Each structure stands twice: as structure tokens, then as C-alpha cells.
Amino acid sequence: MLKFLAKGLLRDRTRSFFPILIIASGVMLTVLFFSWINGYAMMLIAENARFETGHVKIVTRAYKELIDQKPYDLGLMNVNERIEVLSSEYPQIYWQPRIYFGNLLDLPDKKGETLSQGEVIGFGVDLFTDSYEQELLNLKEALSNGNLPTKQGEILISQEVAEKIGININDVITLIGSTMYGSMAMHNFTVSGMVRFGIQAMDRGAVIVDIADVRLFLDMEDSASEILGFLPKYNEDTTFEISSIFNKKYTNKDDEFSEIMLPLRTQGQMEFLLATMDQRMGMFIFIFIFVMSLVLWNSGLMNGIRRYGEIGIRLAIGESKGHIYRSLILESLLIGIVATIIGTAIGLIFSYLLQNYGIDMSSMLKDAKVIMSTTMRAQVTPTSYFIGFIPGVFASVIGAMVSGIGIYKRNTAQLFKELEI
Amino acid sequence: MRNLIITILMFIPLIIFAEYPSGEMLLKKIDENMYSENIISVSTMIIHSRRATKTMKLKSWKNGDNSSFSEYLSPPKNAGTKMLKLDNNLWIYNPQADRTIRISGHMLRQSVMGSDLSYEDMMEEDEISKIYQAEVIGEEVINEADCWILMLTAKVADVNYQTRKIWVDKTKYLALREERFGKSGKLLKTTTIDEVFLVGKRWYPKKIMFKDVLKKGKGTELIIESIEFDANIPASIFSKASLRK
Numbered sequence: 001m002l003k004f005l006a007k008g009l010l011r012d013r014t015r016s017f018f019p020i021l022i023i024a025s026g027v028m029l030t031v032l033f034f035s036w037i038n039g040y041a042m043m044l045i046a047e048n049a050r051f052e053t054g055h056v057k058i059v060t061r062a063y064k065e066l067i068d069q070k071p072y073d074l075g076l077m078n079v080n081e082r083i084e085v086l087s088s089e090y091p092q093i094y095w096q097p098r099i100y101f102g103n104l105l106d107l108p109d110k111k112g113e114t115l116s117q118g119e120v121i122g123f124g125v126d127l128f129t130d131s132y133e134q135e136l137l138n139l140k141e142a143l144s145n146g147n148l149p150t151k152q153g154e155i156l157i158s159q160e161v162a163e164k165i166g167i168n169i170n171d172v173i174t175l176i177g178s179t180m181y182g183s184m185a186m187h188n189f190t191v192s193g194m195v196r197f198g199i200q201a202m203d204r205g206a207v208i209v210d211i212a213d214v215r216l217f218l219d220m221e222d223s224a225s226e227i228l229g230f231l232p233k234y235n236e237d238t239t240f241e242i243s244s245i246f247n248k249k250y251t252n253k254d255d256e257f258s259e260i261m262l263p264l265r266t267q268g269q270m271e272f273l274l275a276t277m278d279q280r281m282g283m284f285i286f287i288f289i290f291v292m293s294l295v296l297w298n299s300g301l302m303n304g305i306r307r308y309g310e311i312g313i314r315l316a317i318g319e320s321k322g323h324i325y326r327s328l329i330l331e332s333l334l335i336g337i338v339a340t341i342i343g344t345a346i347g348l349i350f351s352y353l354l355q356n357y358g359i360d361m362s363s364m365l366k367d368a369k370v371i372m373s374t375t376m377r378a379q380v381t382p383t384s385y386f387i388g389f390i391p392g393v394f395a396s397v398i399g400a401m402v403s404g405i406g407i408y409k410r411n412t413a414q415l416f417k418e419l420e421i
Numbered sequence: 422m423r424n425l426i427i428t429i430l431m432f433i434p435l436i437i438f439a440e441y442p443s444g445e446m447l448l449k450k451i452d453e454n455m456y457s458e459n460i461i462s463v464s465t466m467i468i469h470s471r472r473a474t475k476t477m478k479l480k481s482w483k484n485g486d487n488s489s490f491s492e493y494l495s496p497p498k499n500a501g502t503k504m505l506k507l508d509n510n511l512w513i514y515n516p517q518a519d520r521t522i523r524i525s526g527h528m529l530r531q532s533v534m535g536s537d538l539s540y541e542d543m544m545e546e547d548e549i550s551k552i553y554q555a556e557v558i559g560e561e562v563i564n565e566a567d568c569w570i571l572m573l574t575a576k577v578a579d580v581n582y583q584t585r586k587i588w589v590d591k592t593k594y595l596a597l598r599e600e601r602f603g604k605s606g607k608l609l610k611t612t613t614i615d616e617v618f619l620v621g622k623r624w625y626p627k628k629i630m631f632k633d634v635l636k637k638g639k640g641t642e643l644i645i646e647s648i649e650f651d652a653n654i655p656a657s658i659f660s661k662a663s664l665r666k
Binding site for chain 2: 062073074106108112113114174176178179181182183184185186187188219257
């Protein structure tokens, strides 16, 4: 039966060419859109995890209340001991303490008087124990001038800030801020290098210092703003599961400094962004199926008119209406599958191109507050290979099912009269 | 008889108000206790922040309303930190960074060493009779001391607190309790004098508790260890050069 139908479709190309063209185009767009949304989501997750959220994050309850302000005075204490415990309880997770701090960067003249100043956002990360944070923050690739810090007291400054304030490599600058206890704090650092991340939120004013220096500077001995946890591979369900177990064990509602674990998705605007993307994808597939079904319904009707005689003869020689209807659906299934394969293949080619080369969106992200790469890329995943089958095959089959209803409206008694015409 | 009653009723308010002294006079009495042209003091500041208590010791030199100099003596982390106030300018010297920074703009609203006092509080005029007009609005007993309640309203434009409510000891002329309000009428800070002592002929606060109402924490205690009025202070101390010495 299938072979017979396939031969029919190949020999009578008017039956298959336009439906295949329509479905393949739609499937190609679906695959490309899915891969692009996927790439955007993966980029958003990866970039935010690296710089901001981790896959999970541990903070105090008091800190969580004001988390947007990064109040390091409400941060975690006895951090080294805590990381040892966490490492034994969750060996699959890599734990990294961080301190985020807002500061005034002051460049002195030869007399020690202020030459120029600017506000910066400081990242206190472990630069020397191992290379994990350096790799996580992509520091080697981000280095635009000078070297990475090799000893305590050295600092990395965003290229944009350095140019704005007039800082050169090996200049001694002073960071001015408040200690964990609110006293004014000043600390001198030597500029070892400048970085450019390609992320507006970072390039606008980030400075990166070893966490030991920050602890000394801000009077935060063995303390941290947050402890970030990184799974070998991000899995949303795992982050929720681990957080739930951790919070049951460690979060105490009566102690504002008890710890709370936050999965990536619940942090900042991530929930909103990821949910919006899921909705957009679902909406796109629904609209695609709906519109394609209408188009294919129309195409089926046109085909029905063109094959009016053929179906009439088939009915006249005794083929049941149900059999004809099923054969039309089977035909549409074949068309759907073939078109989806063609559309998926073309969609994947474009997706891979977008994955490898990306599109520079820096001009559109000048004021972005979310940590986001300025180059948008697609991300091809195993799902990209079959996501097109849902709208492609469904639209084709639904279109055939709706247009094929006309078969049941044919009056057998009128057939010979119609065929005479 | 009717005329007599009317006459008595007319005099009752006068009799009541006659019991209240002049607000201006009370402010001058407070200034006589608190203000001196030259003061050298050593004090301990205990900061009860949200998470920890920190104790700091500092020595201060003050000349008139316009110049003051402070040096933190302990703890070691803060020792050597110096502050200089000259007219409307404030500089802070940090020995770790060997840098002197001028505190200005929004930084003046920041807390001094994490305490409940701001740099703006430090910059304020010492003689309150110069910046506020006062009205006595009642009386109350505070820490077993009879006090006048005064409502102070700023008579100059550039003040940190538009109004203040103070409870002045009737005999020692010290503001045992104080509430400081912003322009919107919102309570911003409170101070309480828990202990006083006699220095020569002046009554002076020994232990003061400052509380920034907008800040979580248990307040900042300031304990005056020693104080010397009309001290001989060399003018050179009130210079930027002395910050690095």
C-alpha cells in the first residue's frame, strides 16, 4: 500500500511538490527558530551561571532579601569549613566562594592626590588555588591587554573602565569601599591586565581580584557573599532536587543568617526569561501547526477538486469512502515525513552556520542589565533533529484530514451522472 | 464674682506658661556644657552591628566649630586612620593604602566606621543654639531626671535634621534623649545619654547611645574616656600634612 502511494506521489508531482515545499519551509523555520531559542537559552544559562548564578547558589536568608544589592555584609561566614562539608555532601558539585562588591576606583597622581575616579563592580574570585575560576570566567580569552594576576595585590580591570579613567598596565590604583562592618576601606592594587568579555554588563565596569585580597580589603576573613555550585552538566531538575534537600536541612526561618540554596532558574530574571522562551517556542509551534494546517487544508481541497474524477471513479468501482480517506491521510503522512526530513536538513544547515558564526548584537545590548553575550548563536541539540516532525507531520495530516472530509459528502447515486460530465 | 472668675481664667494660661523656661535659654545652657573652643578627648566607640560588635578607640582634637582632627588608636586594623574636618571639607587618611581621600557628595551620608553616625553628623555645627530655635512643649522624667521637652526647628537652611525633639535635664542641662527628624518629618536617628559626669564646672555625657533608625543593628555606644576643655592645641594639627604623620 505504502509503496503504491509513494509511486503515485512520485509520478504525479503536482500532488506532492507544493505540499512538500510549504511544509519543508515551515519545518526549516521551526528547526532554525528552535535552535536559535535554544542557543539563546543555553547562552543565557551558561553566561549567567559563570558570572552570576552558578547552577545553584548558597546565600544567607538575610542576603537573599536584598540579593540585587549584593550586600556582602550579610554574606556567609566560616566559608572554608562550609565548602569542605558541601564537598563531602555533594561530591558531584564544584563549589566556589565569591565576593561581589561595589566600589570607587581611584587613580592617584604622583603626589597621591586623586587624578580620576570611577565606579566599578568588583568580583572577588579564587584566582590562584586552581584554574577553575579562570576557565569559568574565560579570563585568558577575555584578556585584552597585559597579563592575568600572578600574585596577591594584582587586579584585572575592564578595558572600557581603564580607557575611561586613563589607567595603564602596572599602574597602582586604590579601591575605596566599605568593610563588612561598615568602616571605610581602601586598598591598593597593581593593574596586571585588562579584560573585555563581550558582555555589556561586565565590560561597563568590572574589576577582578583574587578573593584573598578582597577578604583583606573588606575585612571579610573566611567570608564570602555567595557560594556558587557547578554541576558537571547543567540539569534543571537536579538543581531543584538538590536545593530542596539542602533547604530542608539547613534553612531555619528563625535565623536570618541561616543558609538557603537557590537553583539557577529561580534567581533574578532567569525564571521570567526562561519561561518566556518556553512559551515563545510553544506558541511558535502551535501557530505553525495551525497556519500550516489551514494552508494544507486549502491545498487538500484544491487537490480534491483536481482529483475529483479520480476519487469518483474509485468510489464508483467500489472502493469504500473510509479506505480512500485513509489512503489520502497516508499520502499526507508520507508527504509530511519527506518534507520534514528536507526541512529539517536545511534548517540544521542554517542552525549550524548560526551556531558557528553567530550574529553580533552588541548595538542592541548597550543597556542590557542581564549578563548576556553580545554574539547570538544557535545551539543544535538532539531535539533539533526531530522537533520539526511535530509541526511538519501534524500539519500535513490535519490538513488532509480536514480536506478529506469532502469524500464522505460525495453521493454515490450521483457519481455516474458526475462522471458523464 | 463673675468678673473675678473671668480674670482668673485669663491668667491661668499665663501661670502655666510661666512655668516653662525659654527654649533659647535652655539651648544656650546646653551649649555652655557641650561647647568649648578647644577640646581634646579620648573615647571608645562600641558598634553593635547586625552581626557583630566592634570596639574602636579614638583620640580627637577640636578647634571651634570649623576644625577637628581624629585618629583611630585601635583595633589594629583601623589604627592610624585619621579624619580631618576643615570648614565644610572632610578628608580621611587610610594608612594601609597610604591615601588621603576627600569625602564629599553622597559619601557624606555614609556611616563612619560602620557606626550609627554619618560623616554629615560629624560635619555638623556644635553649638545647637546657632542652628535651631527651640520651643518648650512639656516635661517628663527620663532616667529619674526631670526634663524639659523641647522641639527644635532649624533656623538655617543647610542642616541635616530639620527638626529635633530633645529631653533636657532640668538641673544638668544635657539632652538626655533626642529624636532627629528629616524634612519629611520621618524619624531618622535617636540618641540617649545613659551616663553623665562632671568635668570642672560642666556636666558632660559619659556614655551616649546613637541609633540610626533606618539601619538594622543595636546602635553605637560612645564612651568618653577623658576630655580636656580649653586645651592648648597647636594649629598645625588641623592641616592635611598631619594626616600622613
